Structures are given as structure tokens and as C-alpha cells.
Amino acid sequence: MEDVTAAPVAIVTGSASGIGLAAAKFLVGRGYRVMMADWDYDRVVTESAGIGPSTAAIKCDVSSWESQLAAFEKTIELWGRVDVVAANAGIPEQVPLLFETGSTPTKPNTIVVDVDLTGALYSVSLAIYFFRRNEGRGGKIIITSSQVGIHPFPTGPIYGAAKAGTIHLVRSMAPKLAQEKIYLNTFAPGLTISAITAVGESVYPKHIITPMENHMKAIGEFIDKDIFGYVYEVDAGGLHHRKDPEYLSPEHQTWLGAPETQEMWKKAGTLGSANLSG
Numbered sequence: 001m002e003d004v005t006a007a008p009v010a011i012v013t014g015s016a017s018g019i020g021l022a023a024a025k026f027l028v029g030r031g032y033r034v035m036m037a038d039w040d041y042d043r044v045v046t047e048s049a050g051i052g053p054s055t056a057a058i059k060c061d062v063s064s065w066e067s068q069l070a071a072f073e074k075t076i077e078l079w080g081r082v083d084v085v086a087a088n089a090g091i092p093e094q095v096p097l098l099f100e101t102g103s104t105p106t107k108p109n110t111i112v113v114d115v116d117l118t119g120a121l122y123s124v125s126l127a128i129y130f131f132r133r134n135e136g137r138g139g140k141i142i143i144t145s146s147q148v149g150i151h152p153f154p155t156g157p158i159y160g161a162a163k164a165g166t167i168h169l170v171r172s173m174a175p176k177l178a179q180e181k182i183y184l185n186t187f188a189p190g191l192t193i194s195a196i197t198a199v200g201e202s203v204y205p206k207h208i209i210t211p212m213e214n215h216m217k218a219i220g221e222f223i224d225k226d227i228f229g230y231v232y233e234v235d236a237g238g239l240h241h242r243k244d245p246e247y248l249s250p251e252h253q254t255w256l257g258a259p260e261t262q263e264m265w266k267k268a269g270t271l272g273s274a275n276l277s278g
């Protein structure tokens with residue numbers, strides 16, 4: 001293991017391409033060592049070599065718990081610490097599309113949920129585990145969601161549901177995690193030119209394209225500031241914090257988020273809350 005007191009360390013999933021690759025370069029520019037984790041091993045190795053020795057590359061399928069755990073363990077083995085986790089890997093809507101039923105019942109393809117939602121929550125879980133070993137320094141978790149997780153997206157309803165799930169994960173977990181200096185936030189990109197979208201670049205009107213530097217602004221804020229629970233919708237105009245929806249009635253609904261109600265959930269023994277640590 002190398003010296004644990006040197007540069008801070010980030011893990012960026014889906015960093016062989018697009019937003020994750022830009023994030024890896026951005027973090028190296030900010031003095032981080034970056035573990036670049038991607039299921040496209042050849043590409044992530046090439047990109048890591050191109051950035052230089054502040055990075056390492058690992059093959060990782062974020063939808064596999066074992067694969068992500070191995071990426072975190074490798075990072076600890078190399079550099080002894082993890083300070084930032086960018087849960088970025090994602091894929092778009094897959095066929096068959098949910099709107100299509102065919103002549104016989106067709107099982108929907110839910111791999112996008114496995115990668116974009118389950119993958120992100122595995123990253124969150126592993127980040128919490130390893131940040132708790134940071135001698136009180138905590139750490140930062142940044143999830144790449146999407147504008148389609150905020151607004152309806154008929155073109156990709158499963159993708160939209162998975163991305164909405166990551167936003168809700170942030171809103172539900174961030175306040176409690178912040179108590180131990182674990183700061184969880186997300187940014188929700190608008191249409192950005194990357195491997196997912198490049199094929200259609202000539203078709204998109206220029207004004208709907210979000211420049212990559214705006215996503216890096218969001219990441220910069222999340223690493224520079226101890227903010228949490230932020231949902232930054234990012235478009236060509238910049239960053240827009242999408243706050244939690246208001247309660248319909250504070251009298252009847254604030255129990256949803258109030259920390260003091262955890263005792264009630266423990267007593268009720270529902271929803272796994274019997275295991276809450278308080």
C-alpha cells in the first residue's frame with residue numbers, strides 16, 4: 001500500500017467515456033488520484049494511460065456488487081483511502097421499449113435499472129462503508145442522475161424511473177449521512193454529447209446541448225463545499241438546485257422526514273426499520 005496521507009482519492013465509475021472521463025480528468029486537475037472503473041476495460045485502460053500516473057484503471061460492472069466491491073478494495077490496496085465516489089456509470093433505455101407489447105406478453109428489459117439505479121446504490125453503500133474508515137473525515141458521493149429523472153420522459157420511461165430513483169435516494173439519505181460528514185449530492189445532466197448521444201449530434205438543435213464544463217461546475221461545487229441533498233439540474237444555462245417538494249400538510253406529513261420518528265419506526269418494526277441504528 002502507498003502512503004495514505006498523500007493526495008485525496010476518487011473512484012469514478014463509467015469513466016472510460018463521456019461525463020465520467022471528463023470527471024476523472026477534472027479530479028486529477030484538482031490533485032486527486034482517480035480509480036477509473038468501467039466495464040469497457042480496453043477503453044478505460046487507454047484513457048487512464050492517456051491521463052497519466054495519477055489514475056489507475058479497473059474493469060468493473062457497477063450492476064454487480066462483487067465487481068464494485070473489488071474496485072473499492074483495489075483502490076484501498078493502491079492508495080489506502082477513498083475520499084470521493086462519483087457514481088456515474090449509466091446506460092440508456094434498452095429494447096423492447098415499455099410501450100411495445102407485441103403479439104405475446106413481452107418481459108420488459110430492466111437492465112437499465114440494474115446499472116443506473118442498483119449500480120448507484122451499490123456505490124453509495126460502499127462509499128459509506130469506506131468513508132466510515134476515514135478517521136472522521138467522511139467523504140463526498142456524487143451521483144450522475146439526469147434531467148429525465150426530474151421531468152417526464154416518454155422516450156425512455158424505464159431510464160427516467162431509474163434516474164428519478166437516484167434523485168430520491170439522495171433526498172432520503174443525504175441529511176442523515178451529513179451528520180457523519182458524508183456528503184451525498186447528485187447532478188442531473190441535460191442532453192450532453194457523449195458516447196450515448198454522439199450518434200445523433202447532427203440532429204440535436206444546438207441550444208438543447210449542455211456543455212461538459214457545466215457538469216464539472218457541479219462536481220467542483222460538490223467537492224469544494226460541504227453541501228448535501230443537492231439536486232443540480234444542469235443545462236446550457238448552468239446549475240439549478242431542485243429542492244425537495246413541499247409537504248402538502250406539515251401537520252400530517254413531516255413525519256416522513258423527521259429524524260425523531262425513527263423511534264416510532266423501530267417500535268412499529270416495519271420496513272426493515274427494526275434495524276435502524278438511530
Ligand SMILES: NC(=O)c1ccc[n+]([C@@H]2O[C@H](COP(=O)([O-])OP(=O)(O)OC[C@H]3O[C@@H](n4cnc5c(N)ncnc54)[C@H](O)[C@@H]3O)[C@@H](O)[C@H]2O)c1
Nearest residue numbers: 014016017018019039061062089090146191192194195196
Ligand atoms: N449524455 C447525456 O445526454 C446524459 C444526460 C443525462 C444523464 N446522463 C448520464 O451520465 C452518465 C454518463 O453517461 P455519458 O453520457 O457520459 O455516456 P457514455 O456512454 O459516454 O459513458 C458511460 C460510461 O459508462 C460505462 N458503463 C456503462 N455501463 C456500465 C456498467 N454496468 N459498469 C461499469 N461501467 C459502465 C460505459 O462503458 C461508458 O464508459 C450516465 O449515468 C448517463 O445516464 C447522460
